[in-house]
């Protein structure tokens with residue numbers, strides 16, 4: 162262990178870069194290669210900048226009221242132009258995200274926003290960890306809500322939210338910045354999905370997180386090797402163009418081919434490699450299709466390398482219940498109840514939406530009972546599904 166670290170100031174992004182992929186850390190911080198962020202990263206930064214300015218203005222002007230959608234769009238256009246982003250599809254996504262955000266915020270009271278893009282410095286062992294929190298809201302005299310905006314396409318699993326190192330650090334930072342705080346709500350606000358993924362931390366979890374941060378800090382100081390860690394997010398890596406492992410992955414060849422399928426260790430090893438490659442290749446395919454789709458917005462067809470590319474609409478059918486039952490009842494002579502039993506089922510997604518709404522009006526035990534009753538009535542179908550997860 163290095164007693165006197167060279168780098169006593171560690172940003173959260175430095176730590177996570179090392180944790181996610183040591184090679185990316187080396188390319189970025191040691192070799193100082195020029196980062197080439199892809200569109201998703203740049204888009205995320207643009208949206209963050211707009212939200213920061215939009216909410217900060219409310220605080221500075223001491224306003225209370227709804228946010229202005231027009232102003233959000235104006236800020237977006239400015240930030241978009243400054244960044245030099247391009248692509249009408251991505252632009253439209255940005256507009257949707259901002260309009261939804263303004264709507265979901267409702268009335269914003271300037272006094273409820275404690276901080277926007279708040280810088281923090283935490284002493285952790287020999288290190289000072291630096292970072293910024295997107296937003297902190299006052300909840301009550303003992304509670305704050307720490308919010309991190311995310312533009313990810315995929316929402317996090319419960320496990321990811323409950324173990325996020327970022328949120329743990331934000332919790333500790335909030336307690337140090339506002340010493341009166343007794344409770345901290347931690348929220349990933351998933352901007353594309355209009356949902357908040359919330360969690361909390363115990364004192365023990367926070368102590369573990371700090372110990373882990375210190376260990377990571379020491380690792381960044383003492384590491385002699387910086388292996389690539391291929392993962393599904395390589396497509397977003399701002400150094401992927403300098404990464405030999407990524408270039409190799411795009412060729413889709415696993416390193417180890419299992420020749421004897423009786424050797425289950427080898428089977429599993431190759432399976433994991435192939436699964437990782439498949440994710441990387443799929444993400445690359447999506448990225449390439451995004452480029453082609455953008456060109457298909459203003460022309461009907463592209464013919465490239467002997468392949469035709471077109472966009473076409475697919476049609477799905479939904480039959481309104483009442484109208485459909487009356488047509489069927491007239492034609493068959495069956496009663497509505499009989500028909501209902503044959504053709505109607507309640508989709509889980511729609512039911513969950515209703516239960517979520519009900520949950521706001523009824524107390525918890527009543528909602529739990531209701532869910533249990535519905536669960537007992539549900540017809541369950543089981544189908545075998547393969548499951549794989551790295552053993553911790």
Ligand code: SF4
Nearest residue numbers: 182389395398404407
């Ligand atoms: S592309 Fe993937 S493996 Fe390569 S440096 Fe980036 S994160 Fe690491």
